[in-house]
Amino acid sequence: MPKVSSKRQITLPVDQCRLAGIEPGDEYESYVDNDGHITIIKKVSGAARGILKGIRVDRQVSEDDSRQSGIRA
Template identity: 60%
Template sequence: MPVVSQKRQVTLPVEQCSIAGIQPGDEYESFVSRKGVISIVIKHKGAAKGLLKGIPVNDQVNEEESLASAMR
């Protein structure tokens, strides 16, 4: 069973990486839900290009507040 190291590092099982398409050196984001579930999302360069085009920007909300509201 994998364990968290002293440096809080986690090794992902090879089988899970294969299924998720995770390769050594890939960049990722991790998120924790209120229920304590950790999600790992691979970052793909250009994946969101044009996704938010035309959506107005709300400068009154910072990135942390935006992320917190999305995780509720």
């Protein structure tokens, strides 16, 4: 059974890596839910391509104004 190292590193079992398509050097994201379950997701280049397709752009709003609109007091 794999254990967490003193540096908090985790080794994934080879069979799980094969099933998830994870290879040495791959990048990933990890998330922890409210129950303490950890989810690991392999990053895939181009996975978000086209996600903003069809979004209308308001060219009258500057980048700075756009950033400020997301800040809440």
